[in-house]
Amino acid sequence: MKYIAxxxxxxxxxxxxxxxxxxxxxxxxxxxxKTFQETGVMLGGEALQDTSTATSIxxxxxxxxxxxxxxxxxKEKLGGYYLLxxxxxxxxxxxxxxxxxxKYGTVELRPIMEIPDQP
Amino acid sequence: MNQTAPDIAxxxxxxxxxxxxxxxxxxxxxxxxxxxxxDALQDAAERALTHWxxxxxxxxxxxxxxxxxxxxxxxxxxxxxxxxxxxxxxxxLMEEDEADRAEETPEIPDERLRLIFTCCHPALEEKTRVxxxxxxxxxxxxxxxxxxxxxxxxAMGQRLSRAKTKIAAAGIPFKxxxxxxxxxxxxxxxxxxYLIFNxxxxxxxxxxxxxxxxxxxxxxxxxxxxxxxxxxxxxEGLLALMLxxxxxxxxxxxxxxxxVPLDHQNRADWDQALIDxxxxxxxxxxxxxxxxxxQIQAAISALHIQSERAETTDWPQILxxxxxxxxxxxxxxxxxxxxxxxxxxxxLTCALRELKALESMLAEYQPYHATLADLxxxxxxxxxxxxxxxxxxxxxxxxxxxxxxxxxLATL
Numbered sequence: 001m002k003y004i005a006x007x008x009x010x011x012x013x014x015x016x017x018x019x020x021x022x023x024x025x026x027x028x029x030x031x032x033x034k035t036f037q038e039t040g041v042m043l044g045g046e047a048l049q050d051t052s053t054a055t056s057i058x059x060x061x062x063x064x065x066x067x068x069x070x071x072x073x074x075k076e077k078l079g080g081y082y083l084l085x086x087x088x089x090x091x092x093x094x095x096x097x098x099x100x101x102x103k104y105g106t107v108e109l110r111p112i113m114e115i116p117d118q119p
Numbered sequence: 120m121n122q123t124a125p126d127i128a129x130x131x132x133x134x135x136x137x138x139x140x141x142x143x144x145x146x147x148x149x150x151x152x153x154x155x156x157x158d159a160l161q162d163a164a165e166r167a168l169t170h171w172x173x174x175x176x177x178x179x180x181x182x183x184x185x186x187x188x189x190x191x192x193x194x195x196x197x198x199x200x201x202x203x204x205x206x207x208x209x210x211x212l213m214e215e216d217e218a219d220r221a222e223e224t225p226e227i228p229d230e231r232l233r234l235i236f237t238c239c240h241p242a243l244e245e246k247t248r249v250x251x252x253x254x255x256x257x258x259x260x261x262x263x264x265x266x267x268x269x270x271x272x273x274a275m276g277q278r279l280s281r282a283k284t285k286i287a288a289a290g291i292p293f294k295x296x297x298x299x300x301x302x303x304x305x306x307x308x309x310x311x312x313y314l315i316f317n318x319x320x321x322x323x324x325x326x327x328x329x330x331x332x333x334x335x336x337x338x339x340x341x342x343x344x345x346x347x348x349x350x351x352x353x354x355e356g357l358l359a360l361m362l363x364x365x366x367x368x369x370x371x372x373x374x375x376x377x378x379v380p381l382d383h384q385n386r387a388d389w390d391q392a393l394i395d396x397x398x399x400x401x402x403x404x405x406x407x408x409x410x411x412x413x414q415i416q417a418a419i420s421a422l423h424i425q426s427e428r429a430e431t432t433d434w435p436q437i438l439x440x441x442x443x444x445x446x447x448x449x450x451x452x453x454x455x456x457x458x459x460x461x462x463x464x465x466x467l468t469c470a471l472r473e474l475k476a477l478e479s480m481l482a483e484y485q486p487y488h489a490t491l492a493d494l495x496x497x498x499x500x501x502x503x504x505x506x507x508x509x510x511x512x513x514x515x516x517x518x519x520x521x522x523x524x525x526x527x528l529a530t531l
Contacts, residue, residue, distance in 0.1 A: 001290040088292035089242055090300070111289050
């Protein structure tokens with residue numbers, strides 16, 4: 001089953017460059033990615049730029065509205081994701097627990113909806 | 120055979136009641152789907168009503184139900200899914216069916232341990248775990264569970280149906296957890312069972328009998344778990360704790376329905392058979408030399424129960440056990456109980472000091488105020504005791520408990 005691990009954290013909750021824990025934090029990400037690859041569950045994953053760079057759009061009455069900022073102003077912001085192909089939720093939980101931001105924020109696991117191919 | 124329709128109906132419901140968990144577990148294992156398993160078993164039960172009325176009870180009603188349920192699942196799969204997608208699944212089920220038919224007495228493997236772990240998966244909300252366990256493993260109806268938890272039937276039905284959807288969609292596996300996760304996951308199962316027990320425990324006389332029945336249901340689940348996963352001292356610890364608690368069930372309320380606290384209970388009203396059973400289970404657990412929170416709580420309960428009179432209770436030993444329990448699970452509730460033991464060993468001032476340190480954490484917890492009231496009364500601090508009794512009464516849900524507290528308040 002495919003799962004997306006959405007990584008949420010508050011601004012400033014995880015170690016910043018220059019702070020003593022930052023190296024360990026980054027090593028944690030390298031280590032997690034390596035484990036995902038070696039276990040064969042890794043389908044992809046990226047870190048996102050800060051929500052101050054976000055642009056939201058919506059179409060209303062056929063007109064595209066563009067807005068500065070993220071969809072929702074919440075304290076915990078989406079900062080990155082992994083796309084993982086796991087046996088079941090237990091394995092997905094085991095893998096997601098390796099993501100360093102689980103210690104500082106929250107990792108939300110969402111199963112990917114399987115949509116059958118067009119005939 | 121010549122059985123009347125009501126006979127057959129009660130035979131079917133008795134078999135479903137006793138075997139539901141085992142049949143559901145076997146069906147879920149082979150179908151990989153809670154909803155389909157439930158519908159298929161329902162179909163089989165309905166078919167049993169007409170079929171058994173005509174030709175009598177089969178030799179192995181459970182095997183009959185399983186086989187009919189599996190065929191009904193095949194039919195349902197053929198109807199609901201696009202034929203192509205269902206083909207491999209249908210083929211596999213038909214093979215299983217063939218294999219079973221070839222056997223004289225088909226073995227139904229007991230898959231209930233998987234079922235329990237799935238129902239108590241931490242990815243489900245706690246109340247959902249409780250409901251799903253009672254429905255799927257225990258075989259209570261949705262209506263019964265709703266009544267037992269003072270909930271609306273429709274809301275309970277939705278909760279169960281959301282849970283089944285999540286299990287399928289989120290890929291919650293139907294399996295016994297791996298060794299690495301075993302302790303955590305077993306704890307989740309034990310807490311669900313203990314929650315069920317406590318829900319029944321808080322029910323007073325005159326309340327919905329189904330609520331009190333939750334105690335027996337929890338004990339039944341505890342016994343089932345000890346048979347499915349033997350040699351686990353914490354399972355035995357929980358079972359012993361529940362048995363020793365339930366042994367005092369009759370003595371907990373007086374004729375007027377007022378609660379009677381442990382030290383005022385008539386010990387002759389305790390159920391000696393349950394006590395013997397509980398103590399034997401606890402002995403087995405302790406012999407494994409892997410202490411845990413449930414075993415310690417059961418040991419504390421055993422010390423209370425083994426004392427001939429309330430006055431001869433071995434409080435120093437109980438205090439030691441609370442110290443160990445607090446080291447394993449340092450919760451304010453354990454600290455509260457420890458303070459009571461401390462007071463009973465004579466250190467009243469010290470106990471009151473420890474109790475007051477817990478106030479901010481337990482401000483909305485009824486037993487905190489009831490305990491404070493009792494200790495303040497012993498310390499001749501009438502003002503504190505009066506306030507605490509009033510808070511305890513305000514926070515109490517149970518009429519029997521309120522009656523007892525009001526009586527105490529009046530005698531200050």
